[in-house]
Amino acid sequence: MQRxxxxxxxxxxxxLENGTVNRVLGWTAGDFYYDNTxxxxxxxxxxxxxxxxxxxxxxNLSKYLxxxxxxxxxxxxFLKPCDTYSFNQLVKEHRVNKDxxxxxxxxxxxxxxxxxxxxxxxxxxxxxxxxGEEVTVKSIYGDKxxxxxxxxxxxxxxxxxxxxxxxxxxxxxxxxxxADSMKRFSxxxxxxxxxxxxxxxxxxxxLSKCIRCNACRNVCPACTCTKCVFDNPESGVDAKAxxxxxxxxxxxxxxxxxxxxxxxDCGECSRVCPQNxxxxxxxxxxxxxxxxxxGEYQAGADTExxxxxxxxxxxxxxxxxxxxxxx
Amino acid sequence: MLxxxxxxxxxxxxxxxxSTDLILPVTVAGETNFAKYEDGAEVxxxxxxxxxxxxxxxxxxEDLMKFKTEGKKxxxxxxREKVESFVLFGVRACDYRSFEILxxxxxxxxxxxxxxxxxxxxxIVTLACSRPEESCxxxxxxxxxxNPLGDVTTYIADGxxxxxxxxxxxxxxxxxxxxxxxxxxxxxxxxxxxxxxxTKEILSKLPYANVDLSGFTPDKLNELFNDAKWExxxxxxxxxxSCTFVCPTCQCYDIKDFKTNDGVKRFRCWDSCMYADFTKxxxxxxxNFQLQRFRQRFMHxxxxxxxxxxxxxxxxxxxxxxxxxxISMNIAKVIKTIGGKNND
Numbered sequence: 001m002q003r004x005x006x007x008x009x010x011x012x013x014x015x016l017e018n019g020t021v022n023r024v025l026g027w028t029a030g031d032f033y034y035d036n037t038x039x040x041x042x043x044x045x046x047x048x049x050x051x052x053x054x055x056x057x058x059x060n061l062s063k064y065l066x067x068x069x070x071x072x073x074x075x076x077x078f079l080k081p082c083d084t085y086s087f088n089q090l091v092k093e094h095r096v097n098k099d100x101x102x103x104x105x106x107x108x109x110x111x112x113x114x115x116x117x118x119x120x121x122x123x124x125x126x127x128x129x130x131x132g133e134e135v136t137v138k139s140i141y142g143d144k145x146x147x148x149x150x151x152x153x154x155x156x157x158x159x160x161x162x163x164x165x166x167x168x169x170x171x172x173x174x175x176x177x178x179a180d181s182m183k184r185f186s187x188x189x190x191x192x193x194x195x196x197x198x199x200x201x202x203x204x205x206x207l208s209k210c211i212r213c214n215a216c217r218n219v220c221p222a223c224t225c226t227k228c229v230f231d232n233p234e235s236g237v238d239a240k241a242x243x244x245x246x247x248x249x250x251x252x253x254x255x256x257x258x259x260x261x262x263x264x265d266c267g268e269c270s271r272v273c274p275q276n277x278x279x280x281x282x283x284x285x286x287x288x289x290x291x292x293x294x295g296e297y298q299a300g301a302d303t304e305x306x307x308x309x310x311x312x313x314x315x316x317x318x319x320x321x322x323x324x325x326x327x
Numbered sequence: 328m329l330x331x332x333x334x335x336x337x338x339x340x341x342x343x344x345x346s347t348d349l350i351l352p353v354t355v356a357g358e359t360n361f362a363k364y365e366d367g368a369e370v371x372x373x374x375x376x377x378x379x380x381x382x383x384x385x386x387x388x389e390d391l392m393k394f395k396t397e398g399k400k401x402x403x404x405x406x407r408e409k410v411e412s413f414v415l416f417g418v419r420a421c422d423y424r425s426f427e428i429l430x431x432x433x434x435x436x437x438x439x440x441x442x443x444x445x446x447x448x449x450x451i452v453t454l455a456c457s458r459p460e461e462s463c464x465x466x467x468x469x470x471x472x473x474n475p476l477g478d479v480t481t482y483i484a485d486g487x488x489x490x491x492x493x494x495x496x497x498x499x500x501x502x503x504x505x506x507x508x509x510x511x512x513x514x515x516x517x518x519x520x521x522x523x524x525x526t527k528e529i530l531s532k533l534p535y536a537n538v539d540l541s542g543f544t545p546d547k548l549n550e551l552f553n554d555a556k557w558e559x560x561x562x563x564x565x566x567x568x569s570c571t572f573v574c575p576t577c578q579c580y581d582i583k584d585f586k587t588n589d590g591v592k593r594f595r596c597w598d599s600c601m602y603a604d605f606t607k608x609x610x611x612x613x614x615n616f617q618l619q620r621f622r623q624r625f626m627h628x629x630x631x632x633x634x635x636x637x638x639x640x641x642x643x644x645x646x647x648x649x650x651x652x653x654i655s656m657n658i659a660k661v662i663k664t665i666g667g668k669n670n671d
Contacts, residue, residue, distance in 0.1 A: 211568075215653050272565075
């Protein structure tokens, strides 16, 4: 990872100094090894001081490009494979100006969850030594080796692709493990197999933890409305809290429907949820349905294709026919 | 001091909850939050709750009143129910301090009667910390995590829960449950002292234990307000409310009317200064950029509140925001960046 970080820093400095870009979007190091924050770097000095790339850079930087569109000049952004799908979707929706963005696609071995590491009883993390499937976590209390798959972010455990679908150049040193994009639907299939009552109980238990902090919405690259319906007093559904019991389901159902067909399954919603609600499963259910009803479709795979829910074809499924079949 | 074996705690909880509501950390769908004890509840006293304990006195959403209209006549209906006494169990020292901070907002003139009613009826049983997390920094605010106050203070050590009443309310609760307890002796007290000593040592070594707050003084208000560093600190902020909603001291709320089939309900709910419409008024919004909203949150906690409250900061160092911010930006980083000179 250190090698990739060094290559990224060198690339950033090169592109800044030769005038290709005037700023860089990456991650800045925090106080611990694992609390990196997305940041804009304007100079070689800033990059040398705090630019970081390690296995705690799960944050998807593509959404910040919407805000950056307002600024002059070209920006360099480092995107992991999954982030490039979000980028393409933003291009498709005319939310970012592709001409002012230089993408360096970066290697990703799957990013880690500090909560998952702490759940293994490891505190005071100060570094990592990564060897394929083995991760040695260095902490102030000593080293402990764990299996990478046990401490990865959920979104990385269900990685859909290790292919960059948009980039100007790539920094890949080590081979990335193959992703199986169909495997991620197994939990959805489990939920589908439940009875309606069981499924309702599952979601009621999960969604009742919601504190309406809007982190899922605000981090979501598909949620780029200037004014969200839930913030708009004119809408009649604006709310900062659940005024009635289990009203939070309304928020999540409306939000997930609104991003259906546009959600690339980047998994940021679940990563940021302070209550660890598996929100991605709602979106993933709709992705699975779209695949089954309209043929396989991956939002963000390209910038031109028509999306199944916004393009009518005569072979489209008849509304309600799935219900008759009892799905 | 009294003691009870940890494996008998459910008997204690059952006994308390047989006569009064008992609120304590309960795990539901993998996450631990303060909730009402019910038979079979998965009580978890070993982790920090996601949300703080403030809901018991200042719930996230709360009905204030109801209106019914008939022609030009408006009936205002008081929806306040008589608050019964309840026990809030397992409160850590940081959250306990937060009640004192909230009191200085809600219990000064004009007194918030909704808050006051619950505050008066709550019996607070605190629990000393023995395994602080690396995000904890209560000691920076002079809080002793090993020795929380409250109506009753409890300690968990060596397979026992130790129980020490501090107030009349605490004594009354103790009288109701003392059959379940045995008397602790000097050996037990030695064990607790040993634990306190060990915990204090861990606390002093935590990465944020010694953040220097000395730079935050009311006389530097303008200087701090105009600090150029706010820009980079707030740059990546998503404008979500995670930090405010897990925070034990955030106290801002919004009041809204909600049309029901049975008149209009007026309720209040937590608001977040991080939200774009937080200061929206008839004339517009006085804080149009995330930088301004972000700055407000920290200026309030570290400058405005202390200048109105004898220098007391409105942060207790619980570290929940440190753990939960989606982009890993938090008050500790703010303090280190623009606080005192001794922050490296």
